[in-house]
Amino acid sequence: MMEEAALKGSASIACRAARSARLVGMVASVLAAAVALCVSDTASLNAAPVLRVCADPDNMPFSNNKGEGFENELAEFVAARLGDELRYTWFSENTGYVPNTVGQSACDLVMGYAQGTGLIDDTNPYYHTSYVLITREDDVDLKGVEALSDPRLKNKRIGLFARTPPASILAMHGLASNAKPIETHAGESQSKAAEAMIEEIASGKLDAGLLWGPVGGYYAQRAAVPLSVVPLVKESAGPNTVYGITMGVRPDDPQWKHQINKVLADNQHDINVILQGYNIPVLDQEGDPVASSTADR
Numbered sequence: 001m002m003e004e005a006a007l008k009g010s011a012s013i014a015c016r017a018a019r020s021a022r023l024v025g026m027v028a029s030v031l032a033a034a035v036a037l038c039v040s041d042t043a044s045l046n047a048a049p050v051l052r053v054c055a056d057p058d059n060m061p062f063s064n065n066k067g068e069g070f071e072n073e074l075a076e077f078v079a080a081r082l083g084d085e086l087r088y089t090w091f092s093e094n095t096g097y098v099p100n101t102v103g104q105s106a107c108d109l110v111m112g113y114a115q116g117t118g119l120i121d122d123t124n125p126y127y128h129t130s131y132v133l134i135t136r137e138d139d140v141d142l143k144g145v146e147a148l149s150d151p152r153l154k155n156k157r158i159g160l161f162a163r164t165p166p167a168s169i170l171a172m173h174g175l176a177s178n179a180k181p182i183e184t185h186a187g188e189s190q191s192k193a194a195e196a197m198i199e200e201i202a203s204g205k206l207d208a209g210l211l212w213g214p215v216g217g218y219y220a221q222r223a224a225v226p227l228s229v230v231p232l233v234k235e236s237a238g239p240n241t242v243y244g245i246t247m248g249v250r251p252d253d254p255q256w257k258h259q260i261n262k263v264l265a266d267n268q269h270d271i272n273v274i275l276q277g278y279n280i281p282v283l284d285q286e287g288d289p290v291a292s293s294t295a296d297r
Contacts, residue, residue, distance in 0.1 A: 051075070051084035054107035054248075056093045059189045061218035061278050062112060065090060070214070070278040071111035077274065078109070081263045093189070109260070110248030121251045125244030126264045126271055128283040129213040130231045131166045134201055137226040142208060147234045149173055159197040159209035161190065166210040169238035180206060195219050201227060217279040229279075233287035242287050 053075045055063040063069035065088075067076075079086040089107045113122050135142045145152055148169045155178055160167045162181045170176055184193045198219040200206040209216070213231060220227040232241040247264070249257050264271065272290060275282050282290045 048083060048085040051079040051082060051086050051109065052089060052107040053079075053086060054089045054091055054110045056189070057090040059093060059191050061191070061214060061280075070274055070280065073274050074111055074271065075109070077267070077270065078260070078263055081267065082259075108250060108256070113246050113248035115244035115246045120248045121253075121257060122246035122248050123257060123264060124261050125246050126268070127275055127280075128242060128244050128285060128287070129281055130233055130242040130283060130287065131164070132211055132213045132216040132281060133166075133230045133232055134198070134209045134211060134216050134220050135207065135228050135230075136201060136204075137228050139207065143228075146230055147236075148175070148210075148232065149236065153208070156207040157205070159200060159206045161193075161210075164210070164212075165239040165241050166232060169232075169235055169241070170210070172238050191215055191219075198223050198227070213281045214275075214278070217281050221279040229281060231281045231283060231287070231289065233283065242283065244285075 055069075055071060055075070057063070057065035059069070061069050063071040063075075067073075075086055075088075110120070113120070115122060115125050133145065133148070135145070137143075142152060142156070148166065153173075153175055156175075158170065158175065158179045159182050160170065160179050167176075167179070167181075170179060182193050182197050184190055194211050194215045197206065197209045197211065198216075201209050202223040202225045210232075211219075213229075217229050220229050235241055247260060249260060272282055273292075276290075276292050284290055
């Protein structure tokens, strides 16, 4: 609207002005436009390359649109190492949109992607983690439990998400009857439901809970009472509970994949420090905990 008004004003002035003045004004306008284009082109040439990251706007501790998650911090870290400007494409993980966004070049990276799922291409794992068993530290009955086959879990009230590996293992050991499946409501992330589970463990409504490691570690650290977080790495039967986590990358672009792998390999110590700052149980490839003091390359 402002441009339209300016044009009308210029036309009115031109009608009252002499021909020579009108020609001078036209030349000045052309020169101004040329200068603006040159400035724009120079700014574009000098602008940093853009790293486009797909992330969930409301899924702590992974990411949110305030930049508070560990995947937000990792995205900033990778962008800085590449010398790129970070931009987000927001999506909700429960839509299953990730493979399509990468394939359609809506983003260059998905920060957390389970190794070997085969839906999109992925980098080398930059950390390993597992499902965890969470109990109150003052619960002497469950102190030292490290596997779901432990008979001390019998008759205990255990929170879990259905159709997850630990839920299947619990059923194998005949412990499903006292389990409490945690439900997620429409539009609600699993992290919100996990936070509610942690509150029930802290209050004593539940004796224990089974959660994905990054979620369990993060919310357990914020509980009202001290909680114990035990990685489930000693299960002798049933589905796998330990996974390598990669970054999803564009398919059919091996040079880009190699570039990201190099950033990950060269900065593993710093990456571990970021992860452990959110109380994520970081494991090595054998499933042993990577201690904070020894989180090295």
